[in-house]
Amino acid sequence: MSALRKKFGSDYQVVTTTSSSHQKEKRRKRQRFVDKNGRCNVQHGNLGGETSRYLSDLFTTLVDLKWRWNLFIFILTYTVAWLFMASMWWVIAYIRGDLNRVHDEKYTPCVANVYNFPSAFLFFIETEATIGYGHRYITDKCPEGIILFLFQSILGSIVDAFLIGCMFIKMSQPKKRAETLMFSENAAISMRDGKLTLMFRVGNLRNSHMVSAQIRCKLLKSRQTPEGEFLPLDQLELDVGFSTGADQLFLVSPLTICHVIDTKSPFYELSQRSMQSEQFEIVVILEGIVETTGMTCQARTSYTEDEVLWGHRFFPVISLEEGFFKVDYSQFHATFEVPTPPYSVKEQDEALLLSSPLMAPSLCNSGEKNSSLDCLELLEDPESTTKLPAKVQKMTGRDGLPRKLLRMSSTTSEMTYSLGELPMKLQRISSVPGVSEEKQVSKTTKIATEAISKSVADLPPKLQRLAGEGGRMDGHLPPKLRKMNSDRFT
Numbered sequence: 001m002s003a004l005r006k007k008f009g010s011d012y013q014v015v016t017t018t019s020s021s022h023q024k025e026k027r028r029k030r031q032r033f034v035d036k037n038g039r040c041n042v043q044h045g046n047l048g049g050e051t052s053r054y055l056s057d058l059f060t061t062l063v064d065l066k067w068r069w070n071l072f073i074f075i076l077t078y079t080v081a082w083l084f085m086a087s088m089w090w091v092i093a094y095i096r097g098d099l100n101r102v103h104d105e106k107y108t109p110c111v112a113n114v115y116n117f118p119s120a121f122l123f124f125i126e127t128e129a130t131i132g133y134g135h136r137y138i139t140d141k142c143p144e145g146i147i148l149f150l151f152q153s154i155l156g157s158i159v160d161a162f163l164i165g166c167m168f169i170k171m172s173q174p175k176k177r178a179e180t181l182m183f184s185e186n187a188a189i190s191m192r193d194g195k196l197t198l199m200f201r202v203g204n205l206r207n208s209h210m211v212s213a214q215i216r217c218k219l220l221k222s223r224q225t226p227e228g229e230f231l232p233l234d235q236l237e238l239d240v241g242f243s244t245g246a247d248q249l250f251l252v253s254p255l256t257i258c259h260v261i262d263t264k265s266p267f268y269e270l271s272q273r274s275m276q277s278e279q280f281e282i283v284v285i286l287e288g289i290v291e292t293t294g295m296t297c298q299a300r301t302s303y304t305e306d307e308v309l310w311g312h313r314f315f316p317v318i319s320l321e322e323g324f325f326k327v328d329y330s331q332f333h334a335t336f337e338v339p340t341p342p343y344s345v346k347e348q349d350e351a352l353l354l355s356s357p358l359m360a361p362s363l364c365n366s367g368e369k370n371s372s373l374d375c376l377e378l379l380e381d382p383e384s385t386t387k388l389p390a391k392v393q394k395m396t397g398r399d400g401l402p403r404k405l406l407r408m409s410s411t412t413s414e415m416t417y418s419l420g421e422l423p424m425k426l427q428r429i430s431s432v433p434g435v436s437e438e439k440q441v442s443k444t445t446k447i448a449t450e451a452i453s454k455s456v457a458d459l460p461p462k463l464q465r466l467a468g469e470g471g472r473m474d475g476h477l478p479p480k481l482r483k484m485n486s487d488r489f490t
Contacts, residue, residue: 034283038300062166074163085152086121110142128156174290178299180205185333187303188312190340196261203254210288213249219266221280236266261345272310272342311340
C-alpha cells in the first residue's frame with residue numbers, strides 16, 4: 001500500500017486539487033433564486049391552456065414585456081392600422097370608379113385627389129394626424145366615406161389611448177428607482193450587544209426619500225418534513241425587527257439591518273463549521289413609496305452562504321463635517337474581522353448549561369419544600385429526561401453524576417429546612433464548626449426528642465394520649481388544620 005501511495009501520490013494530489021477546485025467553481029456558480037440585481041430566476045413552463053389568461057389582461061401583459069418587444073408591438077400596431085385604413089379608402093375609391101375619372105373636372109369623387117393607394121395612404125395620415133394640407137378632402141357626395149371617417153376617428157382614439165398609455169405606464173414604472181437603492185455585496189455574522197447577529201447594509205443614493213420604507217427577509221432552504229415530503233425552496237421568515245418596529249426604516253443614510261440569532265431563528269444551529277456545508281439563500285425585499293411620484297417601489301437582492309462572512313463587521317460610513325453629515329460610499333461594502341465565537345447559539349446555550357450543573361434544580365418548583373427531590377424524580381423519569389438537551393441527557397447517564405449532585409443538594413436543603421424549624425439554640429448547636437454531620441444529626445435528634453417529650457408533658461391529657469398513640473404533632477400540620485384542632489380541644 002505504501003508503494004502504491006509513493007507511486008500515485010502526486011497524481012492523487014492533482015486529482016484532489018482538481019476536484020476541490022471543481023467543487024469551488026460549481027459552488028461559486030450555484031443557481032440563485034434571486035439575482036443580486038433583484039431579478040427572479042423563475043420561468044413558467046407547460047402552461048397548456050392557461051396562456052389565454054395573458055390575453056384576458058392584455059394591458060398588463062404589454063406593460064410587463066421587455067422594451068424591445070414593447071416597441072415592436074407599438075410600431076407594428078400603428079403600421080397595420082394605417083395600412084388597413086388606407087386600404088379602406090382605396091377600396092371605396094376603386095368601387096366608386098374614382099380612380100378611372102381622375103381628370104374629369106365635372107365628376108365629384110368621394111375623396112378629392114385620391115387616385116391611387118399612396119394618395120389614399122397620405123389622406124389617411126393627414127386625417128389621423130389632423131394635419132389638413134387642404135389638397136385632399138371628403139366631399140358631400142360620399143356617405144360611405146363619412147361613415148368610414150367616423151370609424152377611423154374612433155379606432156384611432158382607442159389605439160392611441162391603449163398604446164400611448166401602455167408606453168407611459170412602462171416609462172413611469174418605479175423599477176428604475178430601485179437602481180438607486182443599494183445593498184451591501186456581503187452579509188456578516190458577528191456579536192452585537194452580546195448576541196450573535198446577522199447583518200447587512202442598505203442605502204439610498206438619491207436625496208429624495210422613500211416614504212414608509214419597510215424591509216423583509218426570507219430564508220430559502222431545502223428541507224424534508226417528518227412525513228418524508230421534500231421541499232426544495234422552503235421559505236422561512238427572518239425577523240429583522242417586526243416585533244419592535246425596527247423593520248420600518250428612515251432611509252436617509254445607510255442603515256445596518258440586523259437579525260438576532262436566538263432560539264426562534266432558523267440559524268439557531270448554524271456555526272462557522274456547519275456553514276461550509278450548508279446551502280441556503282437569504283432574500284431581502286425593500287419596499288417603499290417614491291416621494292416624487294407616489295408609486296410603490298420594491299428593491300430586491302439575495303445572499304448565498306458564500307456571501308455571508310462569519311466574524312466580520314461593516315466599516316462606518318458616516319462622519320460629521322462642518323454643519324452636515326457626510327456619507328462615504330467608498331466604504332459601503334467594506335468589512336473587517338472581529339473576534340466572534342465559531343460556535344452556534346445552540347452550542348453556546350448547551351455549554352452554558354453544562355458549565356453550571358447545580359442550576360438544574362431551578363427547573364423545578366423551588367417554592368415547595370421538596371423541590372430538590374422533585375427534580376431528582378424528574379431526572380430519573382425517562383420520559384422527562386428526553387425533554388432535556390442531548391448533552392444533558394448524556395451527562396445524566398454518566399456515572400450518575402447529576403443524581404449524586406441532586407441528592408446532595410436535596411439532603412442539604414432538607415437539613416437546612418429542618419434546622420430552620422428548630423429553636424435558635426438547637427440551630428446554634430448544629431452549626432458549631434468541627435462537628436461531623438452524623439454527630440450533629442444525632443445530637444439534634446436527641447435534643448429535639450427531649451424537647452418534644454417535654455412539650456408533650458405540658459399538653460392536656462387528651463392531647464397527650466393522641467401524641468402517645470402516634471398521632472401527628474400539630475407542628476407538622478398545615479395552619480388550617482392546626483386551627484381546627486385548637487378549636488376542637490379548647
